[in-house]
Amino acid sequence: MIQGINYGDVMTLGFKRINEEDSVFYDQNGYDWFRTELKVSKTIYFDWDSETHMVCMIRHIKGDIKNRLYINDLEILRTLVLFFTENEPDSLTGFWGELKF
Numbered sequence: 001m002i003q004g005i006n007y008g009d010v011m012t013l014g015f016k017r018i019n020e021e022d023s024v025f026y027d028q029n030g031y032d033w034f035r036t037e038l039k040v041s042k043t044i045y046f047d048w049d050s051e052t053h054m055v056c057m058i059r060h061i062k063g064d065i066k067n068r069l070y071i072n073d074l075e076i077l078r079t080l081v082l083f084f085t086e087n088e089p090d091s092l093t094g095f096w097g098e099l100k101f
Contacts, residue, residue, distance in 0.1 A: 004053020005074050007036070013081050014038055015048060040084035046077070 011017070015038040025033040036048040047056045055077050057069040071077045 004072055005048065005055055005077060006053065007048070007050070009074050010036055010038070010046075010048045010055065010077075013078060014085070015046065038081065040081070044084065046071075046081070 015036050018035045018037065020033045020035065022033045034050070036050065037045055039045040043061060044057065044059050047058060048054075049056065053072075055071040057071060057080065058065055059067045071080065
């Protein structure tokens with residue numbers, strides 16, 4: 001079984017919850033649909049799936065999806081988020097250990 005990433009963990013990393021109104025979804029599931037995302041650049045964002053608990057890193061150009069990378073490990077996700085948001089060059093540590101160049 002693939003272990004996912006919990007909601008609280010992605011929120012700690014800076015993800016934002018965007019509530020959506022969809023009466024059909026609500027009637028089927030008993031709760032409102034929502035997206036949980038973190039935008040890291042004009043063309044790249046992370047999207048957390050509330051059913052699978054997986055995160056998808058999405059690269060797009062003007063809304064046209066060019067590629068996806070699925071992430072199910074919190075340490076890998078944390079490293080990628082830091083890569084796009086940390087402003088200290090050559091100081092990234094991650095699931096593969098400290099990287100110094």
